[in-house]
Amino acid sequence: MTEIVTTGAASPPPRARQSAPAGGTSRRRRRPLGRNPLGLLFSAPYLVFVILVFAYPLGYSVWISFHDFYFTAPGAQVSRPFVGFANFITALTDPAVIRSFGNVGIFLAINVPLTVVLSLLLATGLNKVTRLKGFLRVSYYVPYVTASVAIVAVWLFLFNGSGLINKILGPLAPSPSWLINEQLAMPSIALFVTWKQLGFYILLYLAALQSVPKELYESASTDGAGAIRSFFSVTVPGVRTATVLVLLVSTVTGANLFTEPYLLTGGGGPDGASASPVLIMYQRGLQQGQPDVAAAIGVVLVILVLGIAWLQNRFAGGRD
Numbered sequence: 001m002t003e004i005v006t007t008g009a010a011s012p013p014p015r016a017r018q019s020a021p022a023g024g025t026s027r028r029r030r031r032p033l034g035r036n037p038l039g040l041l042f043s044a045p046y047l048v049f050v051i052l053v054f055a056y057p058l059g060y061s062v063w064i065s066f067h068d069f070y071f072t073a074p075g076a077q078v079s080r081p082f083v084g085f086a087n088f089i090t091a092l093t094d095p096a097v098i099r100s101f102g103n104v105g106i107f108l109a110i111n112v113p114l115t116v117v118l119s120l121l122l123a124t125g126l127n128k129v130t131r132l133k134g135f136l137r138v139s140y141y142v143p144y145v146t147a148s149v150a151i152v153a154v155w156l157f158l159f160n161g162s163g164l165i166n167k168i169l170g171p172l173a174p175s176p177s178w179l180i181n182e183q184l185a186m187p188s189i190a191l192f193v194t195w196k197q198l199g200f201y202i203l204l205y206l207a208a209l210q211s212v213p214k215e216l217y218e219s220a221s222t223d224g225a226g227a228i229r230s231f232f233s234v235t236v237p238g239v240r241t242a243t244v245l246v247l248l249v250s251t252v253t254g255a256n257l258f259t260e261p262y263l264l265t266g267g268g269g270p271d272g273a274s275a276s277p278v279l280i281m282y283q284r285g286l287q288q289g290q291p292d293v294a295a296a297i298g299v300v301l302v303i304l305v306l307g308i309a310w311l312q313n314r315f316a317g318g319r320d
Contacts, residue, residue, distance in 0.1 A: 065298075067292060071291060103272075110194075141199035143197075161177040163177075179265050185273045189264055197253070204245060207242070262279060277300075
């Protein structure tokens with residue numbers, strides 16, 4: 001008897017791998033100008049502007065800060081040897097430079113919180129106004145676009161020893177007066193800058209408030225939340241991105257403080273109490289002929305501002 005062995009069904013042969021067509025139809029085309037070359041064309045002028053006005057001067061300033069640099073006649077060939085950190089040591093051991101960084105720290109501690117709080121509150125109020133909305137918005141914005149020289153003249157009239165503010169305060173007026181008082185000079189400048197630039201930040205918050213859904217306010221009202229509760233639960237989280245922007249812009253602007261102490265206090269007085277790092281850079285670089293030391297001060301200022309901006313974005317912006 002023949003034994004029949006039953007085997008399983010034969011497995012089909014493996015499917016042959018299909019090779020990619022020789023013509024490379026599945027290969028993506030590489031575009032040297034990106035997916036949208038027209039957008040690159042439109043952004044090219046601004047890119048050139050950033051390189052010429054910001055990137056190149058910043059890089060050149062870093063190079064100057066590490067060399068023995070001084071101004072010469074156009075076309076003159078002179079040696080500018082590498083000096084390492086000598087300019088930074090000269091800058092950071094100068095008491096006037098150290099005090100200027102402390103002054104701008106006082107300025108930022110007053111200006112930045114006031115700017116954020118006042119601009120958000122005023123923008124929230126203006127967003128609810130139905131009458132004279134355009135007039136009120138323009139009124140807040142006018143000081144920002146007005147020349148600083150004109151506004152400084154008004155503030156000098158108000159805050160000098162015999163000015164209107166001291167007459168109103170009477171015996172409560174400080175002595176020495178506001179702008180010649182070592183303790184009050186920089187806070188007075190901070191208040192002035194806050195008032196002058198407030199309109200710009202109000203517009204930023206007004207634009208951000210337009211993107212907050214009205215349904216959130218209706219839901220909060222349905223849950224029994226009042227105006228203050230809705231402000232902290234809906235408005236503040238809704239404009240968080242704008243708040244980070246206001247923090248960054250006001251910090252960068254405040255760190256570059258120059259015009260106000262130069263005009264209000266006669267160049268950083270009294271006794272350097274209102275001098276800012278940028279004002280010291282101007283004095284060292286142009287008036288005293290030490291552009292290498294001035295560049296070192298500028299590099300230190302940039303590093304500090306970048307550090308502050310990173311902290312603000314880290315803790316105020318979260319993961320956004």
